[in-house]
Amino acid sequence: MVASTPATVHLDLLAPLSGVMFPLEAVPDPVFARKLVGDGVSIDPTSSELLAPMAGTVTQLHPAHHAIALTSEAGVEILLHIGLDTVALKGEGFTAKVALGDRVAAGQVLIAFDPELLGRKARCLLTQMVIPDGARVAALHPATGLVVAGSTLALRLDLREPAAAAAAAGGSTAQSGIVIQPEGSGLHARPAAMLAAAAKAFTSVISLARGGSEANAKSVVALLGLGVQAGDALTVKATGADAREAVAALAGLLGAGCGDRPGQAPAPAGEPAPRGAASGPGELAGVPASPGLAAGRVFQYRPEAPAVVETGQDPAREQTFLEAALQDAGLQIESIKARVRASADPARVEILSAHQELLADPELKAAAGAGITAGQSAAFAWRAAFSGCAARLDGLESALLRERANDVRDVGRRVLTLLTGATAAGLEPPRDSILIAESLTPSEAAQLDRTKVLGLCTTTGGPTGHVAILARALGIPAIVGIDQAALAIPGQALVVLDGSRGILRRDLSEAALAEARSRIEQQSVVRVQEREAAQKPAVTRDGVALEVAANIRSAQEAREAVAAGAQGIGLLRSEFLFLNRETPPTEDEQAAEYGAVARILGPGRKLVIRTLDVGGDKPLAYLPLPPEANPFLGLRGVRVSLERPDLFRTQLRAILRAAPLGDLHIMFPMVSTLEELLAAKAILGEEALALGRSAKVGVMIEVPSAVLIADALAREVDFFSIGTNDLTQYCMAMDRGHPRLARQADALHPAVLQLIGLTVASAHRHGRWVGVCGGLASDLLALPALLGLGVDELSVSVPAIGGIKARLARLDQAACAPLAQELLQMSTAADVRARLATLAE
Ligand code: PEP
Numbered sequence: 105m106v107a108s109t110p111a112t113v114h115l116d117l118l119a120p121l122s123g124v125m126f127p128l129e130a131v132p133d134p135v136f137a138r139k140l141v142g143d144g145v146s147i148d149p150t151s152s153e154l155l156a157p158m159a160g161t162v163t164q165l166h167p168a169h170h171a172i173a174l175t176s177e178a179g180v181e182i183l184l185h186i187g188l189d190t191v192a193l194k195g196e197g198f199t200a201k202v203a204l205g206d207r208v209a210a211g212q213v214l215i216a217f218d219p220e221l222l223g224r225k226a227r228c229l230l231t232q233m234v235i236p237d238g239a240r241v242a243a244l245h246p247a248t249g250l251v252v253a254g255s256t257l258a259l260r261l262d263l264r265e266p267a268a269a270a271a272a273a274g275g276s277t278a279q280s281g282i283v284i285q286p287e288g289s290g291l292h293a294r295p296a297a298m299l300a301a302a303a304k305a306f307t308s309v310i311s312l313a314r315g316g317s318e319a320n321a322k323s324v325v326a327l328l329g330l331g332v333q334a335g336d337a338l339t340v341k342a343t344g345a346d347a348r349e350a351v352a353a354l355a356g357l358l359g360a361g362c363g364d365r366p367g368q369a370p371a372p373a374g375e376p377a378p379r380g381a382a383s384g385p386g387e388l389a390g391v392p393a394s395p396g397l398a399a400g401r402v403f404q405y406r407p408e409a410p411a412v413v414e415t416g417q418d419p420a421r422e423q424t425f426l427e428a429a430l431q432d433a434g435l436q437i438e439s440i441k442a443r444v445r446a447s448a449d450p451a452r453v454e455i456l457s458a459h460q461e462l463l464a465d466p467e468l469k470a471a472a473g474a475g476i477t478a479g480q481s482a483a484f485a486w487r488a489a490f491s492g493c494a495a496r497l498d499g500l501e502s503a504l505l506r507e508r509a510n511d512v513r514d515v516g517r518r519v520l521t522l523l524t525g526a527t528a529a530g531l532e533p534p535r536d537s538i539l540i541a542e543s544l545t546p547s548e549a550a551q552l553d554r555t556k557v558l559g560l561c562t563t564t565g566g567p568t569g570h571v572a573i574l575a576r577a578l579g580i581p582a583i584v585g586i587d588q589a590a591l592a593i594p595g596q597a598l599v600v601l602d603g604s605r606g607i608l609r610r611d612l613s614e615a616a617l618a619e620a621r622s623r624i625e626q627q628s629v630v631r632v633q634e635r636e637a638a639q640k641p642a643v644t645r646d647g648v649a650l651e652v653a654a655n656i657r658s659a660q661e662a663r664e665a666v667a668a669g670a671q672g673i674g675l676l677r678s679e680f681l682f683l684n685r686e687t688p689p690t691e692d693e694q695a696a697e698y699g700a701v702a703r704i705l706g707p708g709r710k711l712v713i714r715t716l717d718v719g720g721d722k723p724l725a726y727l728p729l730p731p732e733a734n735p736f737l738g739l740r741g742v743r744v745s746l747e748r749p750d751l752f753r754t755q756l757r758a759i760l761r762a763a764p765l766g767d768l769h770i771m772f773p774m775v776s777t778l779e780e781l782l783a784a785k786a787i788l789g790e791e792a793l794a795l796g797r798s799a800k801v802g803v804m805i806e807v808p809s810a811v812l813i814a815d816a817l818a819r820e821v822d823f824f825s826i827g828t829n830d831l832t833q834y835c836m837a838m839d840r841g842h843p844r845l846a847r848q849a850d851a852l853h854p855a856v857l858q859l860i861g862l863t864v865a866s867a868h869r870h871g872r873w874v875g876v877c878g879g880l881a882s883d884l885l886a887l888p889a890l891l892g893l894g895v896d897e898l899s900v901s902v903p904a905i906g907g908i909k910a911r912l913a914r915l916d917q918a919a920c921a922p923l924a925q926e927l928l929q930m931s932t933a934a935d936v937r938a939r940l941a942t943l944a945e
């Protein structure tokens with residue numbers, strides 16, 4: 105049904121089902137909601153036969169018959185997907201009424217389904233109609249409300265002619281000046297994914313050049329393959345209608361490090377974690393990856409590679425198989441993500457998101473497509489594509505980039521398993537296992553059951569790899585890069601794994617085993633004590649009550665924090681709602697998240713929401729800021745909000761909407777002058793008045809100037825929260841993520857302690873409470889110093905809550921106050937640490 109006006113060519117799509125139109129963005133599956141498959145609509149169905157929305161040819165029919173694609177005569181492909189996660193039904197409840205290659209008329213039945221069975225077994229019946237090739241569509245006009253299958257117009261597309269689509273990507277050409285990759289870890293997976301996502305927002309063809317090499321900027325894989333490291337000179341090039349905008353935005357993003365906060369890099373480049381040293385024949389050494397001691401029986405894990413035939417059938421069919429497998433792999437990852445999200449593990453969710461990005465990677469798909477066109481089977485061509493890419497990453501200089509090869513292999517094997525129909529080798533260790541493997545893919549690691557796996561070691565990988573990150577997140581002691589001899593230890597052998605020292609001990613004597621067991625016992629006693637303390641109020645031995653709150657990023661983490669004993673939330677880092685997306689969150693989206701956190705906490709627990717803290721080291725794709733020579737001294741924190749009052753006002757309104765639900769506090773980050781605070785408060789005042797809402801107001805103390813005018817700031821606010829991470833770097837003039845300086849930028853330096861002491865004194869002079877929400881608050885060693893300096897609240901990482909409360913209960917404020925004065929007189933961080941170590945238990 106192609107209609108046309110003089111200006112535009114339309115494609116009209118009839119409703120494929122009767123039901124209620126539903127916006128794609130609201131579908132509870134990010135693969136569709138984030139439009140990874142394409143833009144379109146969703147329908148909540150009341151009928152049970154999927155009809156062709158237009159005349160065309162069946163160009164895809166998924167073997168599970170839950171999804172089908174039609175291509176119109178004009179070459180526009182429409183994908184129809186019945187329900188969510190329905191691939192898992194493997195065809196049960198679906199009857200295909202057409203075959204691949206059939207020509208169909210508009211309104212013809214394509215697939216019949218059993219709504220009763222699907223209602224019971226599928227997650228959701230929402231059915232999606234999407235257009236995978238966005239370049240062909242100039243605009244979409246969806247219907248709303250009720251639609252009738254085969255007769256209501258559900259979606260009108262304004263089409264670009266193929267030539268115009270090509271032209272849209274081929275207009276003008278632009279090129280950036282030289283951008284220097286900032287200090288940090290280079291363009292590894294996270295920043296590469298952010299750059300590729302930002303590039304995809306433009307229609308132009310965009311590339312990133314380094315030396316003589318150039319890569320497609322929309323492809324994570326291609327970007328990783330460039331092997332960009334800190335200090336490299338880069339150029340962004342674009343050709344197309346929005347070439348100039350694309351170059352400006354991406355150069356800005358690159359200059360600011362693409363969201364990579366060097367401080368977050370697990371281990372500084374060039375300083376590999378030291379290997380453990382084996383002290384006898386019974387010991388094998390590796391790199392400590394996750395601390396703790398475990399004793400158990402060896403479980404050797406060896407997954408088998410699926411068999412693959414080289415020659416394919418018809419290339420169009422093979423391409424269809426590949427597309428279907430990629431889509432199913434996306435759904436599998438999505439369902440693992442849902443499980444992982446339930447266990448509140450942002451590190452694992454981030455890894456899985458990176459894997460979804462790899463599935464959509466244009467370079468990987470193009471490499472596999474070329475193999476298929478040359479007559480290879482989808483499985484063979486795909487294996488060659490991902491193995492080649494992983495091998496290229498293996499050959500790069502940066503250890504961090506080399507480790508991303510494991511991610512490419514992981515995603516690659518997942519798709520390969522789907523293509524070959526092989527079942528994934530079961531990773532089902534028995535109870536009390538010490539798992540030994542050559543490597544674990546991140547998704548294998550993500551599925552580890554910590555009630556069965558007491559410890560794990562791999563012969564490959566490093567401390568920055570995903571296996572290490574996930575083991576730490578799961579609290580499983582782990583060693584990576586262990587001696588190959590570990591692979592020869594027989595299954596069931598008794599071993600002791602020391603994840604803190606990177607040592608695996610075998611051939612143990614009875615006495616050694618007993619000694620290890622008693623140390624493990626002591627560790628678990630400490631953990632039990634911490635768990636008990638976590639549920640009690642935070643009171644010192646001499647009866648001084650503090651508040652131990654938590655630093656969180658989401659409603660999910662709020663639940664974790666409350667369960668772990670947090671008395672409130674001292675820092676909700678709201679920027680996490682704004683990162684890794686192409687448009688800012690709407691007021692409603694934000695209000696929903698803030699409201700959810702407030703409801704979880706209830707009126708009895710304080711909630712401090714920090715307004716957007718981005719810019720400089722934390723760039724946003726949709727907020728291009730000019731490249732800055734010193735981003736940490738540039739547009740950061742509240743300065744960005746004052747530059748972009750539109751974003752700021754939206755956020756303030758969303759926060760204020762949550763005010764009636766709890767004890768709400770709004771906190772401005774990176775305030776360095778009184779003028780900034782007054783300007784921010786004025787905007788807040790206007791929004792609060794308009795909404796008839798109010799909230800308590802505070803500032804973060806993160807800049808020495810704020811400390812020195814703390815009396816003036818205190819008159820304007822209800823509370824202070826000291827961000828020791830930034831306060832330290834600005835006090836010491838040492839970048840908090842600098843690979844060589846970060847260790848000296850020590851928050852226990854007496855200069856930083858002086859600033860904390862001055863802040864507390866100013867706050868208390870004005871009857872304001874003062875908290876610490878930087879990393880120092882979670883540090884057990886620092887606790888007597890902070891208690892002695894008189895802080896009222898500690899906002900700590902969720903896992904630290906129990907330990908901090910337990911130690912507080914063993915400390916006397918009366919003894920810590922003179923201790924703090926003693927520390928303030930010292931000249932070096934080493935002296936402070938040495939003195940505090942004398943109190944360590
Ligand atoms: C800080 O600087 O200490 C702080 C808590 O803020 P962030 O780490 O998010 O910059």
Ligand code: MG
Binds near residue numbers: 773830
């Ligand atoms: Mg900060």
